[in-house]
Amino acid sequence: MSCVPVVDHSGICANCGKHESDIIKLKNCTACRFVKYCGVDCQRAHRKQHKKACRRRVAELKDEQLYSQGRERPEGDFCSICTLPIPLPMSDLSVVNACCMKRICKGCSVAAQLRGMDDCPFCRTPFPDTDADVLAMIQARVAKKDPAAINYLGEKYFHGRLGLQKDMQRVIELYNEAAELGSTNALFNFGNLYYLGDGVEKNTAKGVEFYEKAAMRGHVVSRHNLGISEVQKGNYDRAVRHLLISAKMGFKDSLETMKQLFMTGQATKAQYAEALKGYQDAVEEMKSHDRDEAKRLGY
Template sequence: MTIKTGFWAETQLYWRSGVLELDDDRDRTAAEGDFCPICTLLIPLPQGKHSSFYGCCMKRVCDGCVVAARKRGLYDCPFCRTPIPDNDADSLVMIHARVAKKDPTAMYHHGGHYWRGTLGLQKDRKKAVELLTEAAELGSIEALFNLGAAYYQGEGVQQDKAKAVEFFERAAKQGHIGSRHNLGCIEAAKGDYERAARHFLISAKLGDKESVENIKRAFMTGCATKEQYAEALKGYQDAVEETKSHDRDEAKSLLLH
């Protein structure tokens, strides 16, 4: 089972005695940022292959809505109508403007560019972690996830798997699918297959195929029940079905990514 990593590659939970308690029925809620802000449908995973991110408004718009906008002759941002920058410098100016206003999403992406050394920035992992930490404090669950991945792998920070779990739990608590999947992997590695399966069931029902495959492997090795696998598969299929639309089907045929 593979941990989902970060840059380098309202859910309700309850706490008791420091252990993340699961409410399987109520946990099937994705984060707000997982939905297209125009059509309001859940964006399929992996999101990078089915949507585009716009630094002007810090919104991720599904390919279906991008194509629909282009059919109307709109080639600017389909959400806020701002012209799309055609160079790194202007893109960075947009991000800086929102970072100055303490926008957590902008801080998260700014940290990502420092992490990778993109948009003309020199790679600086220390600066990236500082920005991610501030973004997380301001409410970015993507920042929480990436901090968790960084601490789990020991990338850019001293490895601290206990701290990584804390970040993943905080993100999962707010509906982050990758964090939920990672918690399942971590529980499985500890040998707690029941809790692992429950984590995977939640992320599978939010459209994560890897979680379904993990439960399938667990079932084949006797670590999960047939009922759990059937529930995960059906939940995944239902989630995928809910992401479909005519515009998205058309976008898929155009191979935007």
């Protein structure tokens, strides 16, 4: 019997052709969910015929998720005070205070300073004086199972900061715990570790898996990195699909890469125009008077 995908509502066993009834209950192929079987024996008998179509359908389902999810920036990408999305790269244009682990854009941070506030603009906790005090604040948040704090502490161990010795075993433990608690940044950090071989044995495939998980949660740089990975493989159609998403989320590097692909004939004029318009719209959404003032003052 040929392996022709059976639509989900047909109620026919893909191997023997039996129809579903009150007596015969069919179950979907657990991988592709595209064909049905009346039992394990039929599924096994049909496996050789179905394998190729099954793998193709699984890949299609994965792509549907990969390109449809994570097209909006997550809550953590928005300033905790003005609630606007933070310009990219966020590490250059925002601060995270150890007291509350809230990310605050440079505009709101500078505005608070200009108003004479010398404590955290979000929770009003006085700023710590020493690295030891900063570390104590982070560890207090870690003890409360704050995923942002756990990931943040992992980053400090990775770079050997705040008086900590670089410890890759501890880094992986913390990133893993943070990821399990929902930290998208921890997934991105894992992606960097394996894709670049930075402190661990290089494994680009594993790195891509972590980038994909982070990208589907809206992590912009992970999405961009997936695009770059596809460019390096020569998969330009897939690269453009990723880069369009990250450019529209306001990442200039993605727009620049789209421009290069357009100039070399790997992306169309329409695709580059779409990326440019989306990028400009995202940048406009991130503007504020306080951010402009911070930039004017050199912050």
